[in-house]
Amino acid sequence: MKKLKMNSRSKSSGQVIVILIIVLGLVGAGFWWLSSNKQEMAREGKQFARDAIQHIAVQRDANFFASRLSPQARMNFPPSAQQDFFAEIAKLGPPAGAIDVQGDIEFNSQFFEPHGNFHGRINYPARYADINLLISHPVGRWQIDEVTFLPQRER
Secondary structure (H helix, E strand, O other): OHHHHHHHHHHHHHHHHHHHHHHHHHHHHHHHHHHHHHHHHHHHHHHHHHHHHHHHHHOOOHHHHHHHEOHHHHHHOOHHHHHHHHHHHHHOOOOOOOOEEEEEEEEOOOOOOEEEEEEEEEEOOOOEEEEEEEEEOOOOOOEEEEEEEEEOOOO
């Protein structure tokens, strides 16, 4: 009789260990997936910011700009403001050299709601201009939340 009781206890403790190992494996796999997804989102966000600054400052692509604006940014940049924005950029002529883009992606929670703040310095033959870009990825794709273009004052 004693042998049967000990045997059933060791079986149940073995089952608990197996279940614990499975649960820990699932938690570890979930954390790995979230971590790799976070790194990928950060990489995509940085690339989007570089591409957006390139499309705005160098190519002056109004269609790219208009299609990537967030709903709030569309209210801040109606079509007439977009035309004025690109006219101000066009006044400076073509950039001389590459654009130095600095910034990083942050997350509101540990793994979700990415957003970024980027700054680019654009060198023109006579002066330079700074462009600041706020981006986010609420659902589906990256979007431009805010953009400012600040040319250096003429001397």
